[in-house]
Amino acid sequence: MLTGPAAVFFYFFSLIMVASAVMVVAVRNPVHSVLFLILTFFNAAALFLLAGAEFLAMILLIVYVGAVAILFLFVVMMLDVGFIELRRRSFKYMPIGVLIGFLLLAELIIIFLSSSFSSKFSAVVSAPIDMVTRSNTQALGDVLYTDYAFYFEVGGIILLVAMIGVIVLTLHHRTGIKRQSIAEQVSRTSETAIEIKKVESNKGI
Amino acid sequence: MQTDLATQLTLVFPELLVAFGAVVLLLTGTFSRTNSYAAIAWLAVTILVIATVLLIVFPQSGVVFGNALIIDSFSRFMKILTLISAFIVLVMSVGFSRSEKFDKFEFPVLILLATLGMMLMISVGNMLSLYLALELQSLALYVLAAIDRTNLRSAEAGVKYFVLGAFSSGVLLYGISLLYGYTGHIDFAGISKAFSIQELQLGMIFGIIFIFVGLAFKISAVPFHMWTPDVYEGAPTPVTAFFASASKVASIALIVRVIMSVFNSEISAKIAILQTPAVWQQIIIFLALSSMLLGAFAGIGQYNIKRLMAYSSITHMGYILVGLAEGTSIGVQSVIIYVIIYVAMTLGCFAFILAMNNREGYVENIYDLSGLAKSNPFMATIMTLHLFSLASIPPLAGFFGKWYTFSAAVGGNFVPLAVVGMLASVISAFYYLRMIKIMWFDELRGNFLTTPIELQLILALSGIFVLFYIFFGIWITSWAEIAARSLI
Numbered sequence: 047m048l049t050g051p052a053a054v055f056f057y058f059f060s061l062i063m064v065a066s067a068v069m070v071v072a073v074r075n076p077v078h079s080v081l082f083l084i085l086t087f088f089n090a091a092a093l094f095l096l097a098g099a100e101f102l103a104m105i106l107l108i109v110y111v112g113a114v115a116i117l118f119l120f121v122v123m124m125l126d127v128g129f130i131e132l133r134r135r136s137f138k139y140m141p142i143g144v145l146i147g148f149l150l151l152a153e154l155i156i157i158f159l160s161s162s163f164s165s166k167f168s169a170v171v172s173a174p175i176d177m178v179t180r181s182n183t184q185a186l187g188d189v190l191y192t193d194y195a196f197y198f199e200v201g202g203i204i205l206l207v208a209m210i211g212v213i214v215l216t217l218h219h220r221t222g223i224k225r226q227s228i229a230e231q232v233s234r235t236s237e238t239a240i241e242i243k244k245v246e247s248n249k250g251i
Numbered sequence: 252m253q254t255d256l257a258t259q260l261t262l263v264f265p266e267l268l269v270a271f272g273a274v275v276l277l278l279t280g281t282f283s284r285t286n287s288y289a290a291i292a293w294l295a296v297t298i299l300v301i302a303t304v305l306l307i308v309f310p311q312s313g314v315v316f317g318n319a320l321i322i323d324s325f326s327r328f329m330k331i332l333t334l335i336s337a338f339i340v341l342v343m344s345v346g347f348s349r350s351e352k353f354d355k356f357e358f359p360v361l362i363l364l365a366t367l368g369m370m371l372m373i374s375v376g377n378m379l380s381l382y383l384a385l386e387l388q389s390l391a392l393y394v395l396a397a398i399d400r401t402n403l404r405s406a407e408a409g410v411k412y413f414v415l416g417a418f419s420s421g422v423l424l425y426g427i428s429l430l431y432g433y434t435g436h437i438d439f440a441g442i443s444k445a446f447s448i449q450e451l452q453l454g455m456i457f458g459i460i461f462i463f464v465g466l467a468f469k470i471s472a473v474p475f476h477m478w479t480p481d482v483y484e485g486a487p488t489p490v491t492a493f494f495a496s497a498s499k500v501a502s503i504a505l506i507v508r509v510i511m512s513v514f515n516s517e518i519s520a521k522i523a524i525l526q527t528p529a530v531w532q533q534i535i536i537f538l539a540l541s542s543m544l545l546g547a548f549a550g551i552g553q554y555n556i557k558r559l560m561a562y563s564s565i566t567h568m569g570y571i572l573v574g575l576a577e578g579t580s581i582g583v584q585s586v587i588i589y590v591i592i593y594v595a596m597t598l599g600c601f602a603f604i605l606a607m608n609n610r611e612g613y614v615e616n617i618y619d620l621s622g623l624a625k626s627n628p629f630m631a632t633i634m635t636l637h638l639f640s641l642a643s644i645p646p647l648a649g650f651f652g653k654w655y656t657f658s659a660a661v662g663g664n665f666v667p668l669a670v671v672g673m674l675a676s677v678i679s680a681f682y683y684l685r686m687i688k689i690m691w692f693d694e695l696r697g698n699f700l701t702t703p704i705e706l707q708l709i710l711a712l713s714g715i716f717v718l719f720y721i722f723f724g725i726w727i728t729s730w731a732e733i734a735a736r737s738l739i
Contacts, residue, residue: 062428137329153457156428159453164435196316200371203270204390206280208276211394214357215409 056096063089074133076122084115101182256380259315262322265302265330266370278402280356288354292345295359298368301337306331318438319380319424319507326374328587328734333373336496336594337366337739339709340609343598344489346703347605347613351487361398362493367701369501375508377438378427385423385469385505389416396486415468415478423465427456428580439512447516456530459514468640469502470568471561473541480553483561488613491557492601494672495564496594503571503590507583510535515578520678528576535576539668542569543675550682555615556604559682563641566679567593569665573672574656577663583735584728585655585682591727592652592720593638599637599713606630606702606710617686622695631690631700633714640717642683643676653730678705 064087073079087110096101180188190198260267272295280291312323343361348354360437368388375381393416395410431437433454434445446455464475471479483491514531528536546566553559571593574585607614624631640649653676657669702710720727 077318118579124306157454157457161433163432193317197379197383198317200380203364203367204383204387206274207361207387207394210361211363211390212358212362214355214394215397235681 052096059089059092059096063093077119080115080122082119084111087111087115099182101186138154196247258313261311261314262311264322265305265334266367267272267368267563268302268305269298269363269370270504271604273367275358275606276356277360280360282354284616286354286356287346288356288358289346291356292341292359293502295363296341298363299334299341303331303334303338306334311521317410318440320371320374321376322372322374323737325504325508325583325587325737326733328730329373329500329590330370332591332666333366333369333497333500333504335517336500336598337362337369337493339497340489340493341600341604342671342705343492343602343709344487346408348489349488351399351607351613352401352491353487355398355572358395358398359417360389361395365493369497372501373504373508373671375417375505378442378699379437381505381509382420382424382427385465388498388501389420389469392416393516395490395493397481397530398490399487400612402485402487408482408673411478411484411485419465419468419475420459424498426458426463428459429454429461433458438567439509441518443513446513447518450519451517451530451726459530460534462509463531466502466506467538470499470506470571472538472563472568472572473565475556476545476565478540479565480561483557483564483589484615486677488557488605491560491737492598492605494561495601499564499597500590500594502588503568503586506512507586508738510578511583517552532576532578535572535667536665536668539572539576540671542566542572544673545567547675547678553682554616554617559613559617559686560600560604563679563682564597565737566675569675570653570656573665573668574659576668577583577659578661578739580732580735581662582656582659583738587731588655588724588727589652589732591731592648592717594712595716596637596640597647599633599710600641602706602709602713603607603630603637606706607699609699611696617689618693619696620686620690621693623690626698627702629707630699630710632636633710635687635690636714637715638683638687642680646721648717648724670702 063086064091066082069082070086073082087106091103091106091111094106123156166216276291276294276298279294280287310324310327314321317616329531332436341359343500344358344362348358366393369387371380375384393409393413394413397406398572399405402457427437430442433452434442436445451459456565468475468478483494486494489690510531514529517529517531519529542565546562546564546569550559550562550566553562564632567589571586571589574582574589576582604615605613607619609619623634636647643649653672659671660666660669
């Protein structure tokens with residue numbers, strides 16, 4: 047259990063995080079929705095910092111706020127998706143959604159009250175962080191490229207599949223469009239680029 | 252058991268071969284200027300055949316990368332089955348993808364990568380590699396479902412499969428995290444040990460349920476089957492064949508491994524004293540009963556042959572789970588035998604569906620088969636054999652599959668399961684027999700184009716398998732026994 051100032055900050059960040067997560071779904075304007083999402087990510091990063099995982103916190107900021115959320119923002123602003131219409135239709139399913147959500151929440155609360163975490167797990171969670179000898183980043187790197195190299199590689203292959211998938215499903219090879227060829231541009235000389243014509247006076251070409 | 256890296260790499264050599272092969276073929280396709288689809292497809296077939304031969308010739312066993320992968324005779328057996336069905340699907344797809352205009356070189360590459368995911372799924376040894384392997388396979392399958400992107404139904408199938416699949420992966424991951432929290436382990440041996448020393452807590456039970464939700468989605472067991480008919484109908488037919496054969500083999504193997512090496516060690520006073528089934532058994536029994544019944548009843552109203560195959564596969568997954576309900580080596584053996592027979596029948600049926608094309612293109616309505624026996628007796632006879640086998644008429648292969656799973660259930664005192672299974676198979680016989688009636692006794696409704704030689708070959712092979720299983724089944728039974736023993 048957290049005590050002292052850490053507890054205060056924990057509840058502060060968690061509260062803002064939950065509130066802004068609710069706002070992501072609740073606000074009318076999709077751009078505001080994305081901005082609240084960014085706020086949620088910031089608070090999650092702060093919680094990681096409190097837990098001593100500064101590397102994960104920074105990665106969360108760089109990857110999620112820096113790339114994913116900005117991409118979302120672009121998509122929301124550039125694409126003409128009928129958000130209002132979508133929202134109106136989703137209201138129809140609201141009661142059943144809320145019901146299932148509450149059921150799940152109640153079940154989870156029952157689980158957490160009735161069962162106790164394994165002692166091994168609690169030992170891992172509450173282990174003191176050895177910040178003096180090596181940093182968090184180093185500790186992650188030490189296992190990621192040795193013990194977890196296999197998982198790392200499989201993760202790489204999954205990303206490769208995602209990349210192939212995106213290209214296969216969206217790339218259209220259009221014929222007859224003019225593409226830039228830098229080699230061709232650079233290798234042009236005045237002989238190939240300019241045509242000199244002798245123009246007689248008082249006549250056009 | 253720690254072994255040095257070189258030994259570990261030889262253990263996973265078939266997987267490495269498929270992975271490197273996929274990357275090399277991808278680069279070849281990208282840098283070749285002409286449409287290299289056919290060459291890449293045949294190279295992919297070659298890679299799969301080499302991997303199969305390697306698995307057959309060099310049986311190995313061991314644990315690789317900590318406890319990420321377990322190589323044993325069960326994984327070897329299932330991998331061979333997956334690879335064979337993947338390469339038959341590739342052979343089947345060559346003509347179809349050309350006439351439907353999605354002959355892109357990425358198609359065989361994605362099939363290879365999905366096969367890689369399946370091979371990893373078959374031999375996973377902890378929850379982390381389970382999730383990664385499942386995602387690798389699923390992600391490739393989502394793309395494959397939508398690969399015919401100019402076709403609206405294919406795109407719809409892809410989106411539907413992706414959204415529901417992502418949701419089920421989330422549930423699975425949550426289950427894994429619950430099990431990790433309450434047992435403190437992610438490797439199968441550790442979780443199994445935690446199960447065997449204490450009574451299950453509520454949190455662990457929820458973990459088991461969530462994991463089963465994710466896995467049942469992959470084998471399309473009721474009530475997680477909703478995507479199956481739509482995706483089967485919308486995806487290009489060779490891709491559907493891939494979903495119905497290789498992907499099902501890998502997912503079944505994954506369920507078998509998770510149950511046998513993790514959940515089966517559950518102890519509880521209730522099981523010992525009151526003789527109630529364990530938690531996982533209750534789930535499996537429910538999934539089996541509902542899959543068998545729903546598949547049998549819902550298939551009656553289907554006139555699209557691919558939707559029909561979807562419901563048929565749901566029923567067959569139910570029969571497979573019946574064999575698994577007991578959780579013994581005999582049960583696993585029956586599951587392995589059933590999976591082999593199921594794959595042979597399914598690939599034969601899909602080869603037949605791919606051969607159903609007339610001048611207007613590929614047809615999918617079962618009434619387009621009218622009077623096939625008059626115009627093409629060879630095809631009609633082979634398909635009739637397959638349908639009789641799916642309806643489990645003795646002495647065809649399908650009968651033996653059910654015989655083994657049902658006798659495993661009866662041996663484990665799950666007699667009601669076997670009874671419901673038999674009732675379901677009687678009901679589902681209706682829609683198989685209806686197709687036979689349409690082919691043999693209805694008016695001729697126009698001819699199909701001549702069947703390509705590779706499809707004829709596949710049909711003939713699976714026909715021979717189905718018809719003469721009674722003679723060589725004894726060897727398959729003993730191989731399955733060896734494979735099943737390695738899990739205990």
